[in-house]
Amino acid sequence: MTHDAKDLHLETLAIGYGFDPAQHQGAAKPPIYLTSTFVYPTAQIAKDAHRVFFDGPKDGEGAGAYIYSRLNHPNLDMVEKRLAVLDGAEDCAAFSSGMAALSTTLMALLRPGDSLVYSRPIYSGTDGLMNGHLTNYGVKAFGITNAVDRATVQAAVDLALAAGPLGVMMIESPANPTAAIADIAMIRSIADAVGEKTGRRPIVVVDNTFLGQLLQSPLSWGADLTMISLTKYCGGHSDLLAGAVSGSAEMVRSLKRLRTTFGCHLDPQTSWLVLRSLETLALRTERSCANAKAIAAFLQDHPKVRAVTYLGFLVEGSPERAVYDRQCKGAGSTFSFKIKGGEAEAFRMLDKVRLAKMAVSLGGAETLICHSATTTHYAVPEAQRREVGIDDGTIRISVGLEHIDDLIADLSQALEAV
């Protein structure tokens, strides 16, 4: 029997919600439905399945029958139900990657000639989409450098409105790799004011990849859609690519329709892997956050390190701290630090690291470490990188689940090379 979400904690829902053994021959765990298409007992059932998918269910009508795996399939259904409940949303759409989720979302929400605003820094793939491909449709993007400051956000919104109708406010919070934070509720209030003034309220989309559903609930702060790269903490083992967007049933339905056109749904095998990984999300989050806190403290005191951008270190009394305390339930486990010196010193340290793996990405069981300027932000012009606080000594670390003593010993010996 599927659990009733009411009164259950997210940690519990992450384990079983969305899968009912009684509907799957009593299988304790989800079978994987490796089929591209589905068979109907009658023509009317086939017609109804298509009507429900394209027009939405009538009042009191349940989900329709499956059609074709690019549109929907049982494993997709299970993972979407579970992700929606974790996000506190009516529905969720899962995609073949985080970028597939973001591209589909922005293509669904924007019209030619629209403008958008976005928090800076933002993931380079998102940046490339907004300032690259979307410009082919006349979309103009305006960055917000301080997304906890109302006046700064308003200034970006005013520039955007002067350039075209404001369709989307795209927020990544906390940001990669500087931990810059955005005030989602304040941004939503500005979106509402724009709606009142212009008759079109911009849609607030939050990329929640860095904290995830257990540490931040963007919808509860006024976001319309919350997006996540499942590749990171939800997948949790650096062995899959997936993404998801949650929100109202109506908005998610329009994303599913476009996903069908683009063909970027999440396949059965990967849906199953995500479901399995979600079962340990709470435990992994707990352990990686505890490890990250200890490593951040170790780095902060280290003579070869000049700065650590760990959310837990936000200065008491600062606007960022106030937003963090209100909006986030934890500091997460990916952050950056700055080595004393530049690229040469950073490379010397990275080449000495033995236990942590030198790789981009984050959120896996293993600790990953990389030099931001020459890897994840390689394509970002130097001036823009520096403007948002990424210099040549910046190193990003995604802290994993290893024993903390081993991690600190590894970093300690590597820092001696600086």
Ligand SMILES: Cc1ncc(COP(=O)(O)O)c(C=O)c1O
């Ligand atoms: C914050 C953020 N959003 C989106 C993405 C894109 O996700 P994916 O690699 O699953 O396409 C990434 C990837 O690193 C990311 O860090």
